[in-house]
Amino acid sequence: MTARLENLKQALRTFGLDSIALNPGPSLTYLTGLCFHLSERPVVVIFTPDKPPVIVLPELEMLKVAGSPFQAFPYPENPAEWDGVFRKAVQSLGLDGKRIGVEPRALRLLEFRQVKNGAREAEFPDASRLVSSLRIKKDAGEIAAMRKAVKVAQSALEAILPLIKIGMTEKELAAELTVQLLRHGSQPEMPFSPILSTGPNSANPHASPSERKLQPGDLLVIDWGATVDGYISDLTRTFAVGEVDAEYRKIHQIVQEANAAGRAAARPGVQCAEVDKAAREVIEKAGYGQYFTHRTGHGIGMESHEDPYMRGDNEQLLEPGMAFTVEPGIYLPGRNGVRIEDNVVITEDGAECLSSLERNLIVV
Numbered sequence: 487m488t489a490r491l492e493n494l495k496q497a498l499r500t501f502g503l504d505s506i507a508l509n510p511g512p513s514l515t516y517l518t519g520l521c522f523h524l525s526e527r528p529v530v531v532i533f534t535p536d537k538p539p540v541i542v543l544p545e546l547e548m549l550k551v552a553g554s555p556f557q558a559f560p561y562p563e564n565p566a567e568w569d570g571v572f573r574k575a576v577q578s579l580g581l582d583g584k585r586i587g588v589e590p591r592a593l594r595l596l597e598f599r600q601v602k603n604g605a606r607e608a609e610f611p612d613a614s615r616l617v618s619s620l621r622i623k624k625d626a627g628e629i630a631a632m633r634k635a636v637k638v639a640q641s642a643l644e645a646i647l648p649l650i651k652i653g654m655t656e657k658e659l660a661a662e663l664t665v666q667l668l669r670h671g672s673q674p675e676m677p678f679s680p681i682l683s684t685g686p687n688s689a690n691p692h693a694s695p696s697e698r699k700l701q702p703g704d705l706l707v708i709d710w711g712a713t714v715d716g717y718i719s720d721l722t723r724t725f726a727v728g729e730v731d732a733e734y735r736k737i738h739q740i741v742q743e744a745n746a747a748g749r750a751a752a753r754p755g756v757q758c759a760e761v762d763k764a765a766r767e768v769i770e771k772a773g774y775g776q777y778f779t780h781r782t783g784h785g786i787g788m789e790s791h792e793d794p795y796m797r798g799d800n801e802q803l804l805e806p807g808m809a810f811t812v813e814p815g816i817y818l819p820g821r822n823g824v825r826i827e828d829n830v831v832i833t834e835d836g837a838e839c840l841s842s843l844e845r846n847l848i849v850v
């Protein structure tokens with residue numbers, strides 16, 4: 487943690503900020519190891535380059551920071567007393583008129599107001615890029631956790647394959663998968679609820695499991711992940727329920743090739759856009775470009791969507807340690823859809839694919 491806090495101090499200087507204010511979430515956990523549930527009781531940690539981090543938190547949470555280098559400002563249960571404690575905490579850092587970075591995606595108005603009360607003339611620039619610059623390159627420990635999360639996810643899926651039967655609902659299958667993810671070692675906080683979609687539902691990339699029953703001729707898309715040691719995996723495979731339409735076999739083959747092309751394009755020094763382009767070209771050349779309706783991938787780590795994003799406009803260069811998904815798809819509206827998703831980490835001279843599950847179309 488000390489190294490991460492040192493890197494943060496360096497980054498504050500590089501990005502021209504006097505401090506950064508974070509509420510509970512992955513960035514705070516990354517920097518400090520602290521885990522708080524987001525609740526109606528605001529918790530804020532304010533980091534500056536030269537003073538110990540200041541934390542404002544409920545008195546009942548004080549044990550979490552015992553023995554840590556934080557300057558703690560605990561508040562009692564009565565909300566009427568919170569404003570005063572926050573004001574004192576923020577003022578102790580002398581931040582009025584200074585630049586206090588925030589994460590707009592995470593910091594709620596609840597916490598923002600409290601910080602602002604103690605620094606009325608401060609500016610609050612978006613510090614998302616600063617935080618991303620710290621978290622985007624994973625170290626060996628983080629990659630090891632993601633490798634485990636992939637393994638857990640893969641074993642869980644293998645355990646449910648023999649259970650898949652015509653007539654069972656998407657929800658029933660989702661329940662089996664969730665149980666197996668937990669049995670195989672996922673933390674209960676999964677990166678997202680598994681997507682199990684069949685037939686026309688599979689043509690919706692973000693479908694949620696329904697009461698629809700598996701029918702012969704369906705494609706079955708399963709998009710699932712596990713969390714291990716705070717790091718996630720995010721995989722997708724598409725199956726055939728019995729004999730399927732020849733066109734579905736064809737689009738599966740195309741997506742499989744697009745997935746391989748995307749993975750093959752991933753290496754240090756290459757723009758994220760190139761990974762997207764490599765996968766997309768395969769689908770466009772096959773005449774299905776208009777049915778590939780999303781970016782090719784997203785970064786993974788503590789969150790299931792983080793930098794870097796494999797998007798056609800993203801000129802960001804890939805560097806060793808960056809981890810992301812490659813997940814092209816073809817979705818035929820009202821009919822069926824295919825997606826194949828793998829998890830990749832950039833190495834010194836190429837990319838390692840963490841996932842190894844069969845990608846050929848399996849008939850269940």
Ligand code: CO
Pocket residue numbers: 720721784811813827
């Ligand atoms: Co994904």
